[in-house]
Structures are given as C-alpha cells and as structure tokens.
C-alpha cells in the first residue's frame with residue numbers, strides 16, 4: 205500500500221519555515237509595493253527584496269520547480285504543491301521564491317525546446333530572477349480558439365518578419381523578451397502551421413499600444429498588453445523548437461502553469477477561510493457569536509469541505525504528474541482542477557466577505573480582490589467551458605456505446621440474468637415455502 209497523506213518530518217520543517225517567512229517578511233511587501241512584483245528591482249525595492257531572495261536561496265528553496273541542472277532543487281510537483289500553497293497567500297511570495305507565473309512556464313519551455321544559445325541568453329537570467337518574460341499568444345479577436353490566430357511570420361532570407369496583433373500579453377511592458385505564437389504556414393492545419401518565436405521586447409516594430417488593467421487596478425497599473433507586431437524582424441535562431449511546433453510547446457507550457465495556479469489558489473482560499481473563522485468567533489449579534497449561527501456554520505462547513513476536496517484533487521494531480529512525468533497523460537485531471545479552481549476560490553471568498561458584513565466589501569479587506577481573482581482563474585490559461593469539454597472528451601474515451609435499445613444497466617434484463625445465475629437457490633427457496 206503506497207497511499208500516504210503525510211508530509212515527512214524533514215520537509216514539514218522546511219514548510220514551517222516558509223510559512224513563517226511568508227507571513228512575517230513577504231506579505232508586508234504586498235502592502236508597501238502592491239502590483240509591482242513584475243517591475244524590475246531598483247533602488248530601495250532592490251535593497252529590501254534582494255536579502256529576502258538570498259535567504260530563500262540559502263534555504264535551498266529558490267526556483268524549486270526546476271531540476272538541479274537548471275539551478276533549482278528538482279522538487280517535483282507534489283513537494284512544490286505543498287510549498288506553493290504557502291506562497292499563494294502573497295502576491296510577492298512567488299517572486300521572492302523564484303517561481304512566479306508566467307516566468308515558470310516560459311522557463312520550462314525554453315529548458316525543453318531551447319537551443320544552447322537560447323538557454324544562455326534567456327533562461328539563465330530568467331532563473332536568476334534578473335529579468336521577466338511574457339507569453340504572447342491570445343489575439344484581440346480570438347483567445348480560446350488558437351486555430352483562429354492570424355499573426356503571421358513570413359520568411360525573408362535568413363530572417364522571419366512578424367506582423368499581427370496580440371492581446372492580454374501579461375507583463376510585456378516590463379518583460380525583456382516575448383514568446384510569440386504565430387502562423388508560419390497557413391496552408392496546413394493550425395496544429396502544424398504555427399510556431400513560437402523568442403523576441404526581445406526592444407526589437408523594432410514591437411509596439412505596446414496599451415496596458416490593460418484588471419478591475420480595481422488604477423489606469424497606470426495595467427499589465428496586460430495589447431501589442432502590435434509591426435514588421436518585427438527576427439533571425440531564424442529566434443525560432444523556439446522546430447517550425448510548426450507551437451501547439452506541442454503550448455501544451456507543455458500551459459499544463460504546468462495551470463497546476464501551479466491551482467496550488468497557489470489553495471493558499472488564497474485558505475486565507476479567506478481563516479479570516480471567516482476568526483470573524484465568526486469574534487463577532488456577536490442577537491445574543492450569540494456568528495459562529496453559533498447555523499447559517500454561518502454552514503458557510504464554514506461548506507468552505508472547509510470545498511477546500512479539502514480541491515486540495516486533495518490538486519495534490520493527487522501533482523502526484524500524477526510526478527509519476528508519469530508527462531503532462532499529456534494527466535491532461536484530464538489538470539483540466540478538471542482548472543474547472544473547479546474558480547468556483548472554490550469564489551465561493552469561499554464570497555462567504556468570508558459576507559461574514560465580515562460591510563467591512564467585507566471595502567478596500568480595507570482583500571475579499572473583492574479574491575473574487576476578481578476567481579473570475580480571472582476562469583479565463584486565464586483558457587476559459588472554464590473549454591476545460592470542461594476537455595475533461596468530458598477524455599472521460600468519454602474510457603467508454604463504449606451500446607447497440608442495444610436498453611442500457612447495459614437496465615434492471616429487468618440484469619434481474620433476469622441474476623435470477624438465472626442463482627436459479628438453483630431460488631428454486632430451493634420456493635420449494636421451502
């Protein structure tokens with residue numbers, strides 16, 4: 205029997221250290237420098253944050269998603285999940301631990317598909333936490349269906365020239381390079397006709413038209429770029445993986461990205477549950493504490509159960525990824541996690557907000573940010589509906605249709621077969637009457 209839900213004592217100590225460190229030293233960064241995680245470190249911010257990163261490195265917790273050959277610890281997804289659920293409490297924590305999205309996914313595909321030169325130029329500094337990257341795939345007219353993308357790269361001598369528009373390219377404004385998904389051969393299916401390019405952000409023709417902000421962010425805080433690629437010329441060496449490889453690469457990237465978001469979401473949802481419980485125990489109305497009211501008990505019980513289900517699902521999926529070492533084999537469960545994630549965060553944050561009364565909906569508490577975060581989880585890396593169809597398709601692969609008019613589990617036929625099987629006994633029973 206290999207099923208085991210316990211963390212070994214040695215790693216638990218590591219997690220306990222990380223938990224204290226994130227609460228005491230990292231969460232305050234969210235309040236003094238909110239929304240600035242992806243702005244290159246300068247001046248006082250560099251002075252404050254570099255020692256935190258150094259401490260993480262000394263503890264051996266830097267970039268734990270990567271193997272030792274890339275400067276990480278090669279923890280695997282399960283250990284990473286237990287760490288990430290701690291980091292999920294804070295916007296800054298993934299940066300301080302060198303494992304922030306989208307850079308983790310971007311690093312992963314350069315590590316898998318990049319040439320030695322590309323790894324030297326882009327991957328090394330990315331892993332050192334010295335620069336940021338951007339994944340530029342969605343287009344203004346199409347996101348959920350990449351086969352509709354029209355941004356084109358055309359060969360011109362030894363170069364490629366890229367033209368088109370991309371939307372919601374997160375962190376493009378502060379990223380040093382972009383990974384752009386484009387059509388390189390419109391005459392074959394999109395699955396063979398699209399490629400990825402590594403494009404330095406300062407390449408002539410990369411025009412960031414505007415940085416779109418999420419609800420609640422100030423106009424100058426937007427970080428999701430609308431980009432016009434206007435005759436952007438890159439050498440053939442900018443191609444990531446082979447020509448026509450974009451879909452294969454995208455699946456590698458997005459599989460990892462989705463499960464890492466889910467790990468961090470556990471931490472955020474637990475933070476909301478913690479706040480709900482504290483408030484329920486602390487506030488009195490109509491003769492008793494909120495925690496004595498059955499409605500509120502229902503909120504707590506439902507939230508606890510939802511979080512437990514979600515956490516086990518994420519840990520199980522992480523375990524599967526470690527076991528198979530192949531995202532494709534775990535596609536169904538990664539998609540199922542992605543489907544469940546927004547609802548879990550939304551429901552728990554919403555109930556916690558309600559239990560806090562008026563204070564809950566103010567900008568003095570984080571709940572509406574969490575609710576918006578839940579909405580984002582239902583879109584970023586693909587909408588919930590699309591992932592549901594993936595789950596359903598994968599589930600259906602394990603089933604066969606029946607030619608019969610009546611389902612296999614049709615009771616009259618099964619009863620008849622059961623009676624035939626036990627006929628000797630049934631006859632004896634009748635005989636005894």
Ligand SMILES: Cc1cc2nc3c(=O)[nH]c(=O)nc-3n(C[C@H](O)[C@H](O)[C@H](O)COP(=O)(O)OP(=O)(O)OC[C@H]3O[C@@H](n4cnc5c(N)ncnc54)[C@H](O)[C@@H]3O)c2cc1C
Nearest residue numbers: 339340341342346347348372373374583584585586587589
């Ligand atoms: C915070 C955030 C960060 C992001 N970062 C990046 C990034 O860095 N790089 C990047 O390239 N993209 C990024 N995206 C874009 C994201 O990948 C797209 O939003 C997503 O793929 C959906 O595309 P869309 O917004 O164009 O929606 P659409 O494709 O227009 O879909 C809209 C809605 O239509 C419905 N729908 C769509 N397809 C189906 C279907 N097959 N069946 C049933 N219903 C369907 C769903 O309700 C869906 O929400 C980000 C998005 C967010 C919110």
